Amino acid sequence: MSQKELSMELLTNEHWWGGRVADGRSMPFGHSLHQVDLSSSHLGNQASPLLLSSKGRFVWSESAFDFTFEDGRLTVRSHGDELMTGEGYGTLKGVFRHVSRTFFPPAPELPEPLLFTAPQYNLWIELLYEPTQEKVLQYARSVLACGMPPGVIMIDDNWHEPYGNWHFHSGRFPNPAQMVRELHEMGFQVMLWVCPFVSPDSPAFRELEPAGLLLKDSHGQTAIRKWWNGYSAVLDCTNPDTVNWFSAQLDRLQREYGIDGFKLDAGDNEFYEAGDQSYAPTTPNGQCEAWARVGLRYRLNEYRACWKLAGQPLVQRLKDKSHEWRGNGLDALIPDGLAQGLLGYAYNCPDMIGGGEYLSFTTSRLDAELYVRYAQCSALFPMMQFSAAPWRVLDQEHLGYCVEAARLHAQLGGEILELAEHAARTGEPIMRHMAYEFPEAGMEQIKDQFMLGSQWLIAPALEKGMRSREVVFPTGRWEGDDGSVVEGPTRLTIPVPLGRLPYYRKQ
Structure with a gap:
């Protein structure tokens, strides 16, 4: 109908x-x-x-x-x-x-498997707008030194020249090819942050504007839009020539330096206007979708803003969360992650552990317990992503709990990857609402536990000072991380000391 x-x-x-x-x-x-x-x-x-x-x-x-x-x-x-x-x-x-x-039938391709089988390391909170070659390498060395598995490492904003000029800044990265070789030798794959913005009066702007590759406003003038880093022109990704130009810049980075993939940030529909003039007439949502399609070329990718394109092999990260228990912090990870799955975004990643909203993270007093619970909650999402260096901000006890969470994700990485492959065949979420798997059990309002596939029940601690919590067990026999066996259906209060992430496998 x-x-x-x-x-x-x-x-x-x-x-x-x-x-x-x-x-x-x-x-x-x-x-x-x-x-x-x-x-x-x-x-x-x-x-x-x-x-x-x-x-x-x-x-x-x-x-x-x-x-x-x-x-x-x-x-x-x-x-x-x-x-x-x-x-x-x-x-x-x-x-x-x-x-x-x-x-939105699923595409048979998967994003890069390493995204599922090992933790990710995003340098945003640690380096902000001042990444350098040596700082990147030191972060990677520290990951290995504290016993965490190598994975994808993401070099965030300002590794480059002005926006749209995707060349390594020679002062901060004197030998990027050597840096990438060293990271590869340590077992990491390397992603670079990029966006659809172009700094006015830059070499890229002077190339793109006369070629008609930039978005125009309702008056037919090159649109200059305010975003979180200032004012910039915007790529018109409805134009195949624009996409070809941009892809050529990224392909060059892969060819010359061995870069493995890209974090394609921004693209939010708020940066476009209804009256904009583009190569193919569209809406702000259409521009958001066009930017997301750019990433389909790269198996190692990440997005935060996306319109439609469910079922496609695009990694979708939750938006920046705050360093807080409630509001837009730890409490939002599970319900927002469940929403991703039910909208068809199976390859989902929580925000950076501890929170990726840098003003909150840098101005709030660091809460070591919160950081640990962030890591535990993220550990059995399809992906997990560190940013603020736990070896720098935590004492040895709290660091140890985070290392355990990282190792647990790697330990179950093979099973998570199998669920990702299942998603590529069927479209089904990897991270699933309890009501998705158990529709007759009255679990629609449960937002603090979830299913990983159809076999794993995950029930992290999400409140400050919490040392016990209630878990709702559906029908079946459930073997816990602590060796316990629970016969469902039942509600059971279980201990959650700071070092424990409760998870149960259906027998």
Whole structure:
């Protein structure tokens, strides 16, 4: 059934998910007023024109829509293409499988396997805007010295000349090829941060503007947009020549220096305007999608902002979280991660351990317990990512717990990779809501535990000072990390000393 507007009465005990990943803590919808316009802000993270119901119903459109849950009704209004709805798919899993194979079938390719089998190391919090060749190498050496496995290392913002001029800054990186060789010898793969912005009056700007490769505003002038690092022109990624130019810059970095992949930041729909003039007429969401498609060329990639493209081999990181327990901190990791999976973004990564929102991280007093619980919560996501150096900010006891979390991820990395391969075949999430796997158990409101695939139940401690927590066990026999065996269904209070990440395997 398709239409431009719809209004439907919610069923008894019906729960809904979808729209914006950053609304994860508000999901499931349907029990209080909630309004979202998907044509405006995505709140710095992924979004998709999809709503899913625990009763096997869905709403989908190829373009943005706004939706409201209020007084037991769902109202949806399309901003372009017609709305498509369906029902009769039984459960959350049943309806997800239907919409996945119908609207965003999975590509058979995977992102780089090392992203799943080892921790990642992003240098943002540690180096901010002052990365240097020696600091990068020292970070990598320290990873190995404290007993953590090598993985992907990401050199973040300001390794380069002005934005759009993707050449290593010669003062900070005197011999990047040698640096990359040393990192490879240590067992790391290397990613570089890039973005779709071009500094005005730079060599790249002077090349791109007369060639018509930059976005124009509603007046036909080169658009100059404010973003978190100032004012810049913007690549028009609806233009194949623009994408070819940009890809040539990245390919050169791979060819000349051995770079393995790229963190493709920004691309948020907020940086585009409805009246912009582009090579192919589109919306701000369309520009966000066009930027995301650039990364399909590179097996080692990462995005934070994305519109649609569920099912594609793109790594989707949660937006920058704060160094705090509640608000937009540790409490948001699981609900936002579950939202990623239910929107079709299977290859998901939590934010940097301890928080990637650098102002919060650098101005708050460091909470060593919070850092450890961040690491434990991240350890059995499909991916985990360190940034602030635990060997610098923690004492030996707390560092030891983080090393254990990193090693646990590597220990189960083979199984996580198998789940990623399953996602590439079926589209199913790797990280799954309890209600996805156990639809008749009344688990729709559970936001502090999750399933890794269909066999692993993960229940981290998420509150300051927590030394015990309740775990809801579905039907089955569950063997714990501590050797215990639990017969479900049951609710059980378990001990969670600071060194423990509780996880259980279904027998």
